[in-house]
Amino acid sequence: MTEYGYADRRRRATSAVMTTLTGLCTLLAVGALLVILSYIAWQGIGSLSWQFLIDRPRPVGEGGGIGNAIVGSLVLLLISSGFGLPLGICVGIYLSEIGRGRLGGVVRFIVDTLTGIPSIVTGVFVYAILVLPMKHFSAMAGGVALALIMIPIVARTTEEMLKLVPHSMREGALALGAPQWRVTLGVVVPAAAPGIATGAMLAIARVSGETAPLLFTAFGSRFFPESLNEPIASLTVQIYNYAISPYDEWHAQAWAATLVLMTLVLGINIIVRFLTRKRF
Amino acid sequence: MSWATDTRAGLAGQGSTWRRVLSPTGNTGDAVFRVLMLLVALLMIGIVLAMVAALTADSMTSIRQFGFHFLTGQNWDPIKGEFGALAFVYGTIASSLIALLISVPFSLGIAIFLVEQAPHYIARPVGFLVELLAAIPSVVYGLWGIFVLAPVLRQYVEPPLAAVFGWLPLFRGTITGIGLLTGGIILAIMVTPIVSAVVRDVLAAVPGSQREAALALGATKWEMIRVVLVNGAPGIAGAVILGLGRALGETMAVTMVIGNRPQISLSLFEPSYTIASAIANEFTEATGDLHLSALVELGLILFLVTFVVNGIARVLVWNVTRKTGGVGRAA
Numbered sequence: 001m002t003e004y005g006y007a008d009r010r011r012r013a014t015s016a017v018m019t020t021l022t023g024l025c026t027l028l029a030v031g032a033l034l035v036i037l038s039y040i041a042w043q044g045i046g047s048l049s050w051q052f053l054i055d056r057p058r059p060v061g062e063g064g065g066i067g068n069a070i071v072g073s074l075v076l077l078l079i080s081s082g083f084g085l086p087l088g089i090c091v092g093i094y095l096s097e098i099g100r101g102r103l104g105g106v107v108r109f110i111v112d113t114l115t116g117i118p119s120i121v122t123g124v125f126v127y128a129i130l131v132l133p134m135k136h137f138s139a140m141a142g143g144v145a146l147a148l149i150m151i152p153i154v155a156r157t158t159e160e161m162l163k164l165v166p167h168s169m170r171e172g173a174l175a176l177g178a179p180q181w182r183v184t185l186g187v188v189v190p191a192a193a194p195g196i197a198t199g200a201m202l203a204i205a206r207v208s209g210e211t212a213p214l215l216f217t218a219f220g221s222r223f224f225p226e227s228l229n230e231p232i233a234s235l236t237v238q239i240y241n242y243a244i245s246p247y248d249e250w251h252a253q254a255w256a257a258t259l260v261l262m263t264l265v266l267g268i269n270i271i272v273r274f275l276t277r278k279r280f
Numbered sequence: 281m282s283w284a285t286d287t288r289a290g291l292a293g294q295g296s297t298w299r300r301v302l303s304p305t306g307n308t309g310d311a312v313f314r315v316l317m318l319l320v321a322l323l324m325i326g327i328v329l330a331m332v333a334a335l336t337a338d339s340m341t342s343i344r345q346f347g348f349h350f351l352t353g354q355n356w357d358p359i360k361g362e363f364g365a366l367a368f369v370y371g372t373i374a375s376s377l378i379a380l381l382i383s384v385p386f387s388l389g390i391a392i393f394l395v396e397q398a399p400h401y402i403a404r405p406v407g408f409l410v411e412l413l414a415a416i417p418s419v420v421y422g423l424w425g426i427f428v429l430a431p432v433l434r435q436y437v438e439p440p441l442a443a444v445f446g447w448l449p450l451f452r453g454t455i456t457g458i459g460l461l462t463g464g465i466i467l468a469i470m471v472t473p474i475v476s477a478v479v480r481d482v483l484a485a486v487p488g489s490q491r492e493a494a495l496a497l498g499a500t501k502w503e504m505i506r507v508v509l510v511n512g513a514p515g516i517a518g519a520v521i522l523g524l525g526r527a528l529g530e531t532m533a534v535t536m537v538i539g540n541r542p543q544i545s546l547s548l549f550e551p552s553y554t555i556a557s558a559i560a561n562e563f564t565e566a567t568g569d570l571h572l573s574a575l576v577e578l579g580l581i582l583f584l585v586t587f588v589v590n591g592i593a594r595v596l597v598w599n600v601t602r603k604t605g606g607v608g609r610a611a
Contacts, residue, residue: 029386
């Protein structure tokens with residue numbers, strides 16, 4: 001009896017210790033998030049001013065801002081969304097509505113592995129197919145690189161959202177004599193539109209934080225953009241350049257630019273979460 | 281929709297296979313629609329093939345010059361035109377392994393807590409917060425790493441480690457706060473939300489009957505969780521490999537804190553260099569065709585490795601999360 005009682009107590013103690021440890025792991029992860037976010041807010045708010053948001057970079061000691069980088073990031077997001085969203089949504093439609101066979105499986109696998117390809121490799125690829133032939137860096141090349149990252153994300157969320165649409169809706173439309181393309185574009189896609197839109201927003205949030213694929217495609221610039229055929233500034237590349245510079249003033253500006261970037265990225269994530277809260 | 285249209289096509293029973301594939305309903309609009317969507321889907325396969333082709337073509341100069349020696353050579357000297365990537369390969373693998381060593385226990389703990397322990401009203405918001413860690417851009421982690429993590433490690437973590445474990449070559453060397461350990465820790469923070477999210481899905485896919493059976497036999501909570509973990513083991517392995525794929529290719533944050541010195545040192549405190557960092561740092565400043573070609577070859581290696589790693593991970597995770605609902609898989 002005592003032998004049994006000891007083993008039993010030990011088992012209960014192990015259980016209590018381990019289940020506490022799992023809670024501590026979670027606490028630490030959430031703690032890390034809060035520490036990082038509050039540090040960004042604390043460091044960033046000091047250098048943030050209206051002038052900083054609209055000015056372009058100046059030499060050390062003369063202030064300057066990130067106006068051109070904000071415009072540049074928005075331009076890059078527009079280009080990448082222009083290519084990435086329609087293509088991603090079409091791939092999603094194919095995966096959910098058409099590609100049920102072996103080819104669909106292959107495409108799904110390819111799309112999934114595309115998601116895992118390091119973004120720097122995407123940058124090298126776009127450099128090889130766009131920058132080298134054109135012989136100069138350009139906003140267009142940067143936008144294409146970001147679009148390549150966007151497509152698989154949008155495709156998979158679109159597929160998931162379309163699959164949530166009940167089969168009875170498709171059958172009803174088909175039974176009324178509608179051809180498949182009208183069923184898909186007129187009934188199924190509109191029914192899943194809110195989900196597809198939130199997936200698109202998440203993809204935009206994801207690429208707005210990308211730096212590596214822009215280093216040798218969009219490259220960066222100290223001026224406001226004038227053409228899509230020229231190098232263009234972006235918030236992320238600007239943050240990187242300022243962070244690795246030796247100047248305290250630029251470090252402070254890097255934190256302020258980070259605060260702007262994080263407001264955008266976290267803002268989108270939280271809005272999406274708010275919009276989809278009923279679904280989870 | 282699929283079975284309905286298929287039935288109609290089957291009843292019609294006429295026309296070539298191609299016509300049935302393109303338009304089971306015999307409608308021209310459908311044929312156009314299906315061909316368009318098919319083309320876009322084929323474009324995905326095309327992109328991957330184009331990546332392989334473009335990366336291979338542009339690294340041919342380097343491949344011809346160095347062959348397999350590219351991976352075993354230790355000298356990376358753009359001025360002399362010698363390119364051996366072993367130090368980068370070492371830095372990439374070492375930093376990723378450190379990241380996994382730290383991240384996997386945490387990810388398991390988080391996933392177990394959220395799936396098996398926390399009540400719904402806690403699991404949802406906390407799960408969201410953990411996922412937010414994955415939303416922070418890499419360059420932001422890098423910035424935080426340079427100005428917060430590195431100084432903290434230099435002052436409070438690395439000296440005690442050196443004092444206690446200094447007899448191990450791992451913990452010798454100059455303490456600067458910038459190096460392999462810092463890179464590994466930053467990677468660990470970045471990989472944790474990804475691994476824990478997949479493990480969550482895997483654990484959630486383990487049938488409830490497994491838990492009930494364990495508890496009915498008198499298992500404690502932890503013993504029940506171990507049963508669940510064993511059931512989800514292949515999926516958990518997939519999650520870890522997925523994290524590995526992410527860590528191998530992560531660029532900005534690592535570049536900013538790992539020190540960027542191509543050397544092979546056992547010490548965790550010494551600067552190191554990863555494949556991705558080498559591309560990021562040297563690409564725009566490449567001196568001549570051979571240098572550029574060598575950098576593209578690094579990209580090709582990274583592409584192939586992450587493609588294989590992610591492929592393995594996908595298969596492992598799919599096998600588990602798709603087999604839901606079965607009452608106890610064959611033991």
